[in-house]
Amino acid sequence: MCVGIPARVVELGPSGSHSAIVDVDGAQREVNTVMVDDEGLAVGEWVLLHVGFAMSKIDEAEAAETLAFMRELGSVYDEEFEAFSRDLP
Secondary structure (H helix, E strand, O other), rough: OOOOEEEEEEOOOOOOOOEEEEOOOOOEEEEEEEHHHHHOOOOEEEEEOOOOEEEEEEEEHHHHHHHHHHHHOOHHHHHHHHHHHOOOO
């Protein structure tokens, strides 16, 4: 099952690169931000990720609620976290 997973922006790529480094439970990776660039993404903000793309910005409360719910589901969260952290540099 593929679902969106909340991630916190820890670093923005160079201007015009449409990229950011995000963190999910300590795992970090570069993602494409083209779908949220017009919203003015900043370090510390939260995004909803799906297949390597930041699909939308979400607030911290929504991120916390979503992560808590995913953890309650157990295997769904584990599968998404595994997919997120796979093939990290």
